[in-house]
Amino acid sequence: MSAPVTIRLQTSDFDVAAETAALTRGRTDIGAVVNFVGICRGGEGEGAISALTLEHYPGMAEEEIARHANEALARWPLTGLTIIHRYGRLMPGENIMMVLTASAHRAAAFEAAQFLMDYLKTAAPFWKSEERASGARWVEATREDDAAAARWTKS
Amino acid sequence: MSAPVTIRLQTSDFDVAAETAALTRGRTDIGAVVNFVGICRGGEGEGAISALTLEHYPGMAEEEIARHANEALARWPLTGLTIIHRYGRLMPGENIMMVLTASAHRAAAFEAAQFLMDYLKTAAPFWKSEERASGARWVEATREDDAAAARWTKS
Amino acid sequence: MRVLYFAWVRERIGKAEESVEPPASAATVADLIAWLASRGEEYAHAFEKPGVIRAAIDKVHVKPETAIRGAKEIAFFPPMTGG
Amino acid sequence: MRVLYFAWVRERIGKAEESVEPPASAATVADLIAWLASRGEEYAHAFEKPGVIRAAIDKVHVKPETAIRGAKEIAFFPPMTGG
Secondary structure, X not given: OOOOEEEEEEOOOXXXXXXXXXXXXXXXXXXXXXXXXXXXXXXXXXXXXXXEEEEEOOOHHHHHHHHHHHHHHHHOOEEEEEEEEEOEEEOOOXXXXXXXXXXXXXXXXXXXXXXXXXXXXXXXXXXXXXXXXXXXXXXXXXXXXXXXXXXXXXX | OXXXXXXXXXXXXXXXXXXXXXXXXXXXXXXXXXXXXXEOOOOXXXXXXXXXXXXXXXXXXXXXXHHHHHHHHHHOXXXXXXXXXXXXXXXXXXEEEEEEEEEOOHHHHHHHHHHHHHHHHHOOOEEEEEEEOOEEEEOOOOHHHHHHHHOOOOO | OEEEEOHHHHHHHOOOEEEOOOXXXXXXXXXXHHHHHOOOHHHHHHOOOHHXXXXXXXXXXXXXXXXXXXXXXXXXXXOOOOO | OEXXXXXXXXXXXXXXXXXXXXXXXXXXXXXXXXXXXXXXXXXXXXXXXXXXXXXEEOOEEEOOOOEOOOOOXXXXXXXXXXX
16 A cells, blocks of 8 residues: 655644544554654743744755655555654744654554654754743754764665 | 643543543643544454454553552653553444653654553553454564563663 | 453453462462463363463463462463454 | 744744845855855854754755755755754
């Protein structure tokens, strides 16, 4: 059977249940669905974040994510995957993005979801700016994220 | 803040969206939510599965899962987790169980969800019987599942 | 002592639970399995491969060498396949 | 040649995109960065640490040593922080 790939960049929120239903409806070859949702954190006290703005490179973001979605399909026996990434200004507690992977078995679904997340964190053309009482500041890339992404290129 | 743990064994289906909302509502310290849903596969042809019956050890299943939920809370900085496991007779395409983990960061949420799944596959007192045209047969434990579970006891 | 059976152990024995009075010489889980296996054909069939049988005493997983003294409830079952 | 800027590169330069005509001596991405940095204070500020600047040619990530010949669109931006 086919392995549908859905990629959407949007300002509006998404509905994980509807996306899951779209990926699994009418199929009986799926044994495992893994979903990751990234949420805007707020923090507390003076350093609290009042809003997060996501900027992206239109066109490149879609193409880059599609390339990595295809790589995930080549590496793991997935029955489908969905990636939705929001952009624009978000408040703490709001959804930022989601990855959904489906497979006959759980290892493939978990690994593909982690692979796609590590990729999105380090190489997809998105940038985050956090607003605090002290002003807006661009989020810096972390070494942990780079290390997490590097594990998929080791054989 | 508290890290709520919800564990339910039930015959009825569950609502991932409602469980996610219950775990995240009113909080701004959660940056990552990972959800795993196990689904009854059907297969095709002569070996197709017409139904799956899940038997469990009432009392022990809840206690065992709670022990492992607490171990997950001790090992990873989770903001909460939910485990729902169905029992009784299920049809292909139906949900079997779900694990939901929430944390400030994605690595903890992913790892805790995988730890709990590997545990549930190998040590929680549940047994599956598959119905085929040729009759009912108890599912045998797999070496892959044992190996997956063993990785969490290595230091 | 209350004994519970699950999955194909239950099916082979033909009951989900019963009360038993094992002899004092049955000190461990393995001893109890050997004694149960001697109680009839259905038990012999259920316990024909003692190495694959898992056991729990009072709802906690135990090993074959675990002592059964003081146990209220002992359960026997095949390897678990949840999730 | 169309040049795009994102995140703090865009903020420092004060524009999201522009058309530029770099000299023929600007053969690589690194050469183009050096030439852009010479165009004014705002550019010098944006490219003050060339090592942290990432680039894409026609929407594909490239390295500083990549040749820019034939490029229609070159984008400059800080390390990505999506997800």
